[in-house]
Amino acid sequence: MKSIFFLLFFSIWISSCSSQIISKQSSWKYLPYDSIQDSCWRNPTFDDNKWAHSSDFISGNFENNNSTTFYFRKTFKIKNPKKQKGLRFQILRNDGAIIYINGHEMIRSNMPNGNITYTSTASMESDENNSKHYFTYIVPSNFLKSGKNTIAVEVHKSKESKSKMRFDLQLDFSFLSSFIKAPYLLFSNDDTKMLLLWQLNESKTCTIYWGTDTNFYENSQISSEYGNSHLHKMMLSSLKPNTKYYYKVSIDSSATKKGSFYSNTSANVKKISFYAYGDTRTNPAEHNLIAKKIMEEIAHDILSQTFIVSSGDFVSNGNNESDWDSQFFDPQYLYLQKMLANLPYCSALGNHEGQGILYAKYFPYPMFTNGRFYYSFDNGPVHFSIIDQFTDYSIGSCQYNWLLNDLASSNKAWKFILLHEPGWTAGGHSNNLKVQNIIQPLCLKHGVQFVITGHNHYYARASVNGVMHITTGGGGAPLYNPKASSDSIIVSEKSYHFCKFNIDNDTLKFTAERQDGTIIENIEYHINSSTNFKKQDDLLEANFKVFSDEKNIHIVNKSLSNSILEIFDENGLSLIKMNSNKPEELIPNYNKGFYFVRISVADKSIVKKILLE
The missing domain is CATH 2.60.120.260 (Galactose-binding domain-like)
Structure with a gap:
């Protein structure tokens, strides 16, 4: 040509x-x-x-x-x-x-x-x-x-x-700042640690100070660069869980960058808030406005300064250093840099990260498994499993076996999976069949309530047998037009946005929020509508039976105990709550689909999942 x-x-x-x-x-x-x-x-x-x-x-x-x-x-x-x-x-x-x-x-x-x-x-x-x-x-x-x-x-x-x-x-x-990449926080999956990274434009010595009071930093340490591009990283240690810390990075006492964070939420805490979004590539100005709104949320809800998860596709071409410099770490986008300095970042690998070489360079999570980009972490009542969709995760593969063991061994009440390409979404890139055929069965077996994804540049929520599949691809990339009639899609919208999760014991309040602060949707999800309800009791299992015929739900009470009966739809929304001591309750006139029945006697509960066909 x-x-x-x-x-x-x-x-x-x-x-x-x-x-x-x-x-x-x-x-x-x-x-x-x-x-x-x-x-x-x-x-x-x-x-x-x-x-x-x-x-x-x-x-x-x-x-x-x-x-x-x-x-x-x-x-x-x-x-x-x-x-x-x-x-x-x-x-x-x-x-x-x-x-x-x-x-x-x-x-x-x-x-x-x-x-x-x-x-x-x-x-x-x-x-x-x-x-x-x-x-x-x-x-x-x-x-x-x-x-x-x-x-x-x-x-x-x-x-x-x-x-x-x-x-x-x-x-x-x-003006060329000494910082090519200002300090930013990465989650470390340790209650007592937080990883801090930054990059300079030349070889210099840095001193890091951190503590619980900006007037007196209890800890300090000198860092030296590693690699060949003036990168620095420091694992801040000896942290107390559930505590706010302040830090500053000083270069030869001449240039200083500051930030703050909350250390990991301890395992016994049942309340936590965090954020999610994805596909921030190409338009950093849009990403910057989302970061501004997230920081405004944190200013009004200070305990939500926990962490943010990204479903990947940070930049247009993740193999190019200049794309990372201009689309993600550019100092002119002040709100974005402020968010990175004050909100620990957790992420999945996207297709635009290419071979992942620069992704691993700038996001060296200590939890990476088998030299690839899948890992997991806990924070308070939450367990996250992050999938690398560009490493084999077919049944029997190393990653599949790792995920199977990771989910089975977690006793957290709330389980999330983070990956890039969605199994159920509203058009654009097609549904990922591996997510449907491999990941979804593991969600049902091990009680995963939410799968957070991106790849398609809009917001969408699908509900599949009680598992919520969230497409949050409106972090800055050019937007797509979603198809509302797509399989299992409940809500979809073309907008720049982010998501916020608020967990309080067995209730999760989820918000999808536009860049301007208006709300796409709010939903409330009850953990007891999950297949992973933890308070199982053998005696209740023996005394109560649940079955269906056509549009009716039958609940049999062999013990005639006073009980509380609750029915939830597959989205976790409560449909009915009643007291009963009858030998059998017939609850009629429900549409086809999956439902969850919670039976509570005193402080014991069981959950039964049924299908009306």
């Missing part, structure tokens, strides 16, 4: 006091070519003296715009390149781009790893909004030199792209 080689030239002097280097919609100089076979075009020594001017690359209305790849160049002069340590690029690209300064690659935006040629395509197609969006990147300015500098950009369409190529770029000097 032919491509156009646009080489752009425009020389300007940047004084030491000016911050802008290249403005948007600048005049450019270009020259078309059929193809480019080597990388010489990006070098400062490339000869571009005979090329013509143009400035309209935003509209897409220019010659030969059916090509896959387009190349751009421009030169500028800098008097004092060390005036600022950072460069801020704002680039409009349809669909992907790579930016070079003086021959050095600086940014790779929506492009695959490895060698790129004129036949290469972008990682994914830009939607209508992103084709007009300027993506911001802040990088070190260490490749600038005094005098003449060259910027080169190659823009590639995706395989699926039917739209015109668009390109524009603004370049400014920028």
Whole structure:
């Protein structure tokens, strides 16, 4: 396929006091070519003296715009390149781009790893909004030199792209924080520990302080970087459960970042709140607004500062460092960075995380199992099992056997599974049959009440035999249109949103909340509608029998004991509650479906699950 080689030239002097280097919609100089076979075009020594001017690359209305790849160049002069340590690029690209300064690659935006040629395509197609969006990147300015500098950009369409190529770029000097990634919290599954990570732009020593009082930090420790990219991590230890802690990270006593968290809820606590969302990729500004609303929730409900779970797809291309920098850890999104600094993060692997190499780099959970990305944790009355859907979990596999044992060995009242691709959802990506055929039976057998997923970019709730399957894919990715008539779907909506879970003993109140704080839905779920009700009693089992015929539910009481009878639908909603000491109760006129009958005598209870056909 032919491509156009646009080489752009425009020389300007940047004084030491000016911050802008290249403005948007600048005049450019270009020259078309059929193809480019080597990388010489990006070098400062490339000869571009005979090329013509143009400035309209935003509209897409220019010659030969059916090509896959387009190349751009421009030169500028800098008097004092060390005036600022950072460069801020704002680039409009349809669909992907790579930016070079003086021959050095600086940014790779929506492009695959490895060698790129004129036949290469972008990682994914830009939607209508992103084709007009300027993506911001802040990088070190260490490749600038005094005098003449060259910027080169190659823009590639995706395989699926039917739209015109668009390109524009603004370049400014920028303040470069010592923190490339500000401190953020990862859950450690230990009542006495919390994992803290951050990344610097150069090798420096850091001191971490933490304690229960901001006026006096009881603990301090010096950290050193690990790996080859100035990463730091520190396991804060000797924590007391159910306690709020404050911390700060200081660099050479010059730069400081602060945050706070609650340590893990102890096992005997029966009340907890936490948050869930997913698919935050591509549009960090939308993600930032969700983080703002979550932090506002925490300000009004301080005990909900426990943890947040993500169903994956953090960024567009998880194999690219620049996507993590610009879409998840970008310091300009203040609410997002505040949330990460104050709310421990738990996550599943999404398909956009690619091979998971950078995911493991920035989310090194100590609970990872067998070198892969599945793990579990407890917090108060809650048990979470996180599935890696990109590692075999078929029956008999290592991950399946691990999950089987993990669920069977947990005695927590509330059980959740977190994974990326849903088994029941409202269109877009199709239902994952492995979740239906492998995960769902384990949920029924071991009393899992909720499966939290993403992948499809909307909100949806399905109820399948009493198990709630939540699709929470509205964390920032381009939204999809859900199909409300999809199998087992009760509620669905196209919106940016997050979810909040409030557990109090055997009752869970669930809220799906839009980005603006309005409510999609509230539901109340009773643990006693679960197949995993814990207060089983052999005597009650022997004396009470439950069966059905057509639309009627029969409850037989052989002992004639005074009892409380309750019936719940498959969503956990209470339908009837009554006292009885009769030998048999007939409760008529129910529709087809699953129901749960709870029988209580004194302080003992049993739950029976029945099907009306």
